[in-house]
Amino acid sequence: MTSGDWVRFARHDETGIETLQAHFEGHAFDPHWHDTYLIGVTEQGVQRFSCGRAQHDSTPGQVMLLEPGEVHDGDAPTPGGFTYQVMYLAPQWLDTALRDLFEQVPDGFQLGFSAPLISDPQLARAINQAFMILHQPVHGHPPALRMVRDTALDHLLHQLTRQAHWRRPLASSPMPRSVQRAREFLHAHFAEDIGLDALARAAGTDRFRLARAFKCVTGLPPHAYLVQLRLNRARQLLARGLSPVSVAAAVGFADQSHLGRWFRRAYGLTPARYRRQCSNLPD
Incomplete structure (x- = not known):
């Protein structure tokens, strides 16, 4: 990490959702994968990452959608680096939440994304809203009311399913x-x-x-x-x-x-x- 890099991390105990807001200049992180779903938004700068044997440049407002096990890295190719916010959703939590919200969830399938980088302003706003509610304690604010949090997460899931499909597990x-x-x-x-x-x-x-x-x-x-x-x-x-x-x-x-x-x-x-x-x- 460089002297200008910073990371703010939080974990919501009840849902297990992890939230991370960070700024990187130059090389951010090596190729790796998560056992969770990663959904995030680039806030500032250009976030360059490789995923699925392709290179992607995420600019402010664009949405990143990565499935568990997808290998990716991160770099800042332009001066000033990049700032982004991401949420890590456990597959078990996401499966349970979707089955509570939607009746038609096929057995033996799991959520998949059509692309790792998309432009979807509605989804970006839903991610930002849910992120800020879950991430509030990092900034010294008291936790949001349970009903406010649940409403934001439900809205996020509704928006997320527009960019998702059901596929068989890897x-x-x-x-x-x-x-x-x-x-x-x-x-x-x-x-x-x-x-x-x-x-x-x-x-x-x-x-x-x-x-x-x-x-x-x-x-x-x-x-x-x-x-x-x-x-x-x-x-x-x-x-x-x-x-x-x-x-x-x-x-x-x-x-x-x-x-x-x-x-x-x-x-x-x-x-x-x-x-x-x-x-x-x-x-």
Whole structure:
């Protein structure tokens, strides 16, 4: 991060929705993915990010829509950097909320977006309204009335479904068997020191074919995918109040500083700050 960068983060306990407002100049964050839906709006400047093997430039008022598992990065290509606000919606919460609001939700399907970057002023306003209500405590304001919050979230969901479609989960999509086996092995053993040879044996292929196929399917090489699994688990444990030291050991990082370096590169804030703002516990 540069001296001009800043990040403001909050987590709403009841819904689990995380809100983040940030400003970056130059390189913002490395390629990574989330296990949540990401919806956000660029407030100022140009936010350049790669997603789905394409590069996108988000300008003020444009909406970013990313599904769980979509690999993306972030850079500021113009002087002055960029400012943006994003909300992270847990798939379980979103599924429950949509089924409460809409009768026609097909079983076995999940929400998908047609494009990672769109221009939709109505949706942008709905995101901004819900974001400000959930993010208020960061600015020292008292939490909004429950009914006000619920109304803003319902309006957001109504607007969001105009840009969404129902699709089968990624797990049911065609994927080389070797890559599927490798992903399953990494998910089951993410806290272990896994070598490429061991991963290839579990996948039933050799390390060179696996490395090429894995990156082609997931957008990340196996080692980077493993780091993301560890970071996602670290976020969960930190949000529960576990210390960065114990979290680093639990998810497979060599030490707290190793966790901290990867965490900042992916999310723009330290594990200690993330824990503090999720759990209200001291460092």
